[in-house]
Amino acid sequence: MTANILVVEDEHAIQELLAFNITQCGYRAIEAYDADGAWTHINHELPDLILLDWMLPGSSGVELARRLRANQRTRNIPIIMLTARTDERDKILGLESGADDYITKPFSPRELMARIRAVLRRRAPQMSDETVVAGGLELSPAMHRVNANGAMIDLGPTEFRLLHFFMTHPERVYSRSQLLDQVWGDHVFVEERTVDVHIRRLRQALEPSSFDSLIQTVRGSGYRFSCS
Amino acid sequence: MTANILVVEDEHAIQELLAFNITQCGYRAIEAYDADGAWTHINHELPDLILLDWMLPGSSGVELARRLRANQRTRNIPIIMLTARTDERDKILGLESGADDYITKPFSPRELMARIRAVLRRRAPQMSDETVVAGGLELSPAMHRVNANGAMIDLGPTEFRLLHFFMTHPERVYSRSQLLDQVWGDHVFVEERTVDVHIRRLRQALEPSSFDSLIQTVRGSGYRFSCS
DNA sequence: TGCTACTGTCACAATTCTGTCATACCATCG
DNA sequence: CGATGGTATGACAGAATTGTGACAGTAGCA
Known part of the structure; x- marks a missing residue:
């Protein structure tokens, strides 16, 4: 039930907002300021879900997503992209880079949580439902x-x-x-x-x-x- | 959750790949080899989503998309186009013909599923008419x-x-x-x-x-x- | 335009579940 | 037989979950 969610977000205010909502809903938020910080955290402990900002300074979120997908260990961690852009091409690019879902800023906490729940549910190993x-x-x-x-x-x-x-x-x-x-x-x-x-x-x-x-x-x- | 997905695809290998991924994710795959086969299936049971290959022998995918949109019964079934072409004009043409989304081959299973989910999400759940x-x-x-x-x-x-x-x-x-x-x-x-x-x-x-x-x-x- | 029915949320009440005790019970061993 | 250590049981307060009534916003409709 309790899932670790890695938040890769540069903007402090948004990061705190995310962390607040995440913990509010019973998940655990791990914070990272940039892509390399994210790598540090991932190597330390694999998160169950990654909330990834599209625009990160230096290495972009898309690039991190590609690196995550290239790595055997992190290949299957679901990713939700955060993006301020709203046009269709960007959404498509986000999905192609391997994100499982995307949210455009500004987002409602409710939508965020709904998407997190949905992604986690899809990823959840079909718990032994067998009789x-x-x-x-x-x-x-x-x-x-x-x-x-x-x-x-x-x-x-x-x-x-x-x-x-x-x-x-x-x-x-x-x-x-x-x-x-x-x-x-x-x-x-x-x-x-x-x-x-x-x-x-x-x-x-x-x-x-x-x-x-x-x-x-x-x-x-x-x-x-x-x-x- | 369980949705019927009609796969209209000529190439056998790709069709099997699609069907495999679709069933893997809990959806049901209905297969059709060509546009007329698609019509047969559609008349038998309305699918929730159609995966449509751009290039079909005889009647093209675009043509089928137009026919689907022209028909009252099938007007609202979402369509995802499959295409090997990558240039922008083709993409635009695909969307204008009524496709809700498109994927260029080769595609990753992840991207495919993300798009299917995204398209299905936009559609309001509808129930069958059976008592x-x-x-x-x-x-x-x-x-x-x-x-x-x-x-x-x-x-x-x-x-x-x-x-x-x-x-x-x-x-x-x-x-x-x-x-x-x-x-x-x-x-x-x-x-x-x-x-x-x-x-x-x-x-x-x-x-x-x-x-x-x-x-x-x-x-x-x-x-x-x-x-x- | 009003009117009606429906929706989603909230605050609070009611219920059930949990972890912990204290005490009773039991097997084993000297 | 009594002592000892481990287990069963009933009770209980707090925590967690669910039930319920109210309310404001909205959509549909005449």
Whole structure:
């Protein structure tokens, strides 16, 4: 969900406006003043999206886009071009240089965010929408539902992710810390005991269908989803 | 999101390349070898977009574009011209003949998709005229009416499109952002929370017939139309 | 030109979800 | 048997998400 967005923009006011809107919407803004600054940041950490000003001093935005596309590592990072020009030829040139979309200044924050969302959504690796079957349960990410012998079980977001992880990694024991990494994300600061509580909530949801026994406690190690 | 794209292209290799990229991006590719083949397909099912080769044997692409524009039914289908020529005069001629955009060969898949998306974005989403039946409701786009067990339900345009989308895509959860793309169109910039309001208005309209429970909230994910 | 219906936003209310405790429970081992 | 360390459970406050009513701007229409 949280995406890193690299802002390559010379004009300070616009850069701040962009950064403000980006963070406002829950993304993380990385700032760069020029193309070379952008390269520094990219080499340090690959962003999920690049907002690139068309007119940069020295090396132009189009040139940076070409360099990005030429580099194997950065080839697939989506780019949104910012341009003050409005005539059609420039838009076309922007697209030809490899941008995924473009916005003409002045732009509304709303349009900016809509385009960012759209580009990120298109680029998002088609998250495993495939239905998972394990231990008599059928979990469908697309429908956000669990089918237990015909009974539909609705789970909260965290329990759903937890069960999804278990069903895709059955029979193996995972420590609380591993589960936090896999289900919560590896950057969150949460007590390990929290896992216990969510395990309980998941078991509680599965109990009416007697599927709670699928989740086993391994004393001193963690938990396991066992189909047998 | 899913759009039918008619590819009118003589060269087999290019046609396959186009079809591959199109399907890769979630669109559906309809293939035609020449202009008359294109007419056959168009008469069978109106495509959302036409990828038209400039140089076709017999009747040229430009000629087909003119015929498409002259026909009432096909007048509004966007056209992207494919051309190997690069000089400006040809581009202008292509656009004047009614093409919405053009691409010169050789083109990058990225550019192609960017242009397809851009052209599709300009087009307002339109629905088919077929009556849809789901979850006890009967929705007829042609009459702009919803029949709920004999009771006629009047909906505003947006609520109607929303319900139509849900009924044609049941059981699956759609995020607010996806619903905006599908129901409002990819080109509008409205707040995601607006979806909530229209969901409420739709539920309110369905409530007298107790059909409001068909639309379910999936906390943290979006909404779902469930017939079960 | 007015009138009506529709839209998108907002502020606030209602609801659900989360992480953390404190406490009860249980297995194991001395 | 009691001690000990680990786990289950219920409660709870705050956070996050969604529902709802109101409102102003707009488009369509007579």
